Amino acid sequence: IVLTQSPGTLSLSPGERATLSCRASQSVSSSSLAWFQHKPGQAPRLLIYGASNRATGIPDRFSGSGSGTDFILTINRLEPEDFAVYYCQHYGSISRTFGQGTKVDIK
């Protein structure tokens, strides 16, 4: 399964809404789709699992939705600490795939 994220880069201002897309090459179970945030020099941070469940300690401005082949990560009211690279990931039965990432940078 190939995951294609769009856009590659999203330039926004603090306070704006970010909408990130993740499209799978074939239909996947919603329970197998996760979103991560990654900043340079840090470990990846799980944001969303099961397509729409926020991980422990994740603020409610982060939300995930979607099913089948199309999934969305929405970040409402961007905070300065939200500028980072975001990846979707599919958990397959014998392998896993990350999307290529969407960079959210400051406009």
Next chain:
Amino acid sequence: EVQLLESGGGLVQPGGSLRLSCAASGFTFTSSAMTWVRQAPGKGLEWVSTSGSSGTTYYADSVKGRFTISRDNSKNTLYLQMNSLRAEDTAVYFCAKDEFIPAARTEDWGQGTLVTVSS
């Protein structure tokens, strides 16, 4: 508190070998699936390998036949034996703990260890 501490990274020549370790604490290691993920310079995240709690192992095509994941449950330690290393294996390697109930997720990560393959 879950803690994952990677070690063993460094500079190695092409064709060489290296073994990474991940010391785990704060959870029941024996019943946890564990995963290695890497990030090459300027690239995105790439899944490398997973060791299921039962010992079943899975590998990305890019490392199959060259890398071996293993675990020592008596030492709460995960390993990644990397052989026939190539320049494209240069990356920061992260160790992570998987959960599958109620859905698959990887919530706990180490800080990573850098592997550089170069002559």
